[in-house]
Amino acid sequence: MKDLLWRLIIIATAGVFWIFFFIKEIPFDTTSFLSLEEKEMVAWQRAWMQINSGRTNHLETFKHMQKKSGPLKNANSHIVIGAPPVEKKLLTIGMSSVPRPRGSYLLDTLQSLFFASSSSEQKHFIVLVHLADPDPKWLDQMSANISTLFKPYIHARQLVVINTPLKSYLSLKDLKKNLKDTPAYVAFHSKQSMDYAFLMNFATNHSDYFLMIADDVKCAPGFVTQIATTVSAWENKHWVTLEFSQLGFIGKLFHTRDLPRFVHFLLLFHQEMPCDCLLSHFHDLMQQTPIQFLPSLFQHMGNYSSFEGKFNSLKDKEFKENDVGSPSNPAASIYTSLKVANDSVLMNSYSLDKNFFYAKSAEAGSHLTVVLDISAKVFQVQVLTGSDLKDKNQLKEGQVELGYDSTNRVNDCDDYILLGLLVNGILNKQVLSNKSGKKVKCVRLLVTATSPSGIIVRHINLWTE
Structure with a gap:
């Protein structure tokens, strides 16, 4: 028994000695960032990642190490164009860009981003671009193009462009050799990770949330509102990332x-x-497993990679284009607590013809609820209130909610989440659903402030799969 104990002690001592030897004899190229304690942790983590690709239970150790690290003192990212907002925003949308052998997509991405957002949405986010290459000619040309094309957004403090000097980067020489990757690709993805790190490091204090996109994507119209609504629905739940695209980063x-x-x-x-x-x-x-929402809000539009200009036609199959066809409005029953006019038919609010429903009054807390006969995957909802001609009798203060049912209720659901608010009496939104594919049972139009006059509900339109 004593012999066995001594053997275990010798093995443990040898293991500790091996880690310290590894640190001192083969130092990492992260010395400008890490303390000795952190280097020990890195040695352990790297050994663990090589041996075990499964789930780690060392969160507390990593948190402890991260707390002791302090800010990135050598990350001297500086602003090239624009200025950060005076007040903290809801969202920072970040992207990193480098020269591409076959042309850049960055300007098209910025154009798609701003064109897909309304002026009211733009008040709640800033765009942060990291021009992550030291070539002065490329930096000057790209900066000039951005300054010319996006001047209004720069003046409104909605667009900021930064650059990080090469001296801030860790060495890309003598990188670890991976079995499948070429040395050139290892250097490429190593620098790319640092590009993103410096981008995120700069973004930390300007908003509550940070959205990472690429410099070669197309954005779905209203994506900011979609994300804001989703964040609101997940406000009291723990998450590390919410994912609005299936592709890469x-x-x-x-x-x-x-x-x-x-x-x-x-x-x-x-x-x-x-x-x-x-x-x-x-x-x-x-x-924490990633939480993914469908349909995707971003589509990869580049055909050539930033790595050696290789052809890359990767597309997100869950990204839906604008043309979704006609609504389907599956069989349903309609319930309401609104005061119905004598000659008005409640089902007209859900019909696909030109008929409409009229309520004499709409008090705060009253509702009109569509309850589907069979739960369905709803991917778009449209609610139109008010007269088609003069926009009279709109519901000015209201919201639309999606209901799910686990207790087989007849005329209601037991769990509702916010889909969005009416704007000028209208809502027209894609439905982002968790990848679990939970089906919708109810769509509820909820009055949030008493209307001074009667309201017209022209259409509640649903698109289902």
Whole structure:
């Protein structure tokens, strides 16, 4: 028994000695960022990542290490164009861009982003672009193009462009050799992870949430409202990222309070694997599976990769174009607590013809609820109130909610989530659903403030799969 105990002690001592030897004899190229304690942790983490690709239970250790690291003192990112907003926003939309051998998509992406957002939506976000290449000629040309094309957004403090000097980066020489990746690709994805780390590090204090997109994407109209509504519905639930695209690192939403931890993680393991794979490991470390919503709000539109200009026609199959055809309005029953006019027919609010429903009054808390005979996957909802001619009798203060039912209620649902608010009496929105594919049973129009006059509900239109 004593012999066995001594053997265990010798093995444990040898293991500790091996880690310290590894640190001192083969130092990492992250010395400008890490303390000795952090280097020990990196050695352990890298050994763990090589041996075990499964779930980690070392969140507290990583949190402790991250707290001791302090800010990134050598990350000297500076503003090239624009200025941050005076007041904190809801959302920072971030992207990193480098020269592409076959032309840039960045300007098209910025145009899509702003054109897909209304003026009211634009008040709630800023766009942060990291021009992540030291070539002065490329920087000057790209800066000039952005300044010319997007001057109004720059003056409104809605667009900020930054650059990080090459001296802030960790060395890209003698990187770890991966079995499947070429040295050139290892250097490419290592620098890309650092590009994203510096971008996120700069974004930490300007908003409550951070959305990562690529510099070659097309944005769905109203994507900001879709994200804001989803965040509201998940406000009291724990999450690490909400994902609005299935592709790579596109459409990933973070709490900005979580960015320092993820930035540190990217810098620690920048040479291990591409950043989208690192994000997957970060989810494991945080003991949280990613939460994905469909349909996707961003579509990859580039045909050539920023790595050696290789052809890349990757598309997100869950991204829906604007043309969704005619509504289907499956069989349903309609219930309401509104005061119905004597000659008005409640079912007209859900009909696909030109008839409409009229309520004499609408008090706060009253509703009109569509209850489907069979729960369905609803991917778009349209609610139109008011006269078709003069926009009279609109419901000015109201919202639309989606209901789910687990108790087989006849005329209601037991769980509702907010889909969106009426704007000028209208709502027209895609429905983002968790990948679990939960089906909708109810669509409820809820009055949030008493209307001074009667209201007209012209149409409640549903598109279902």
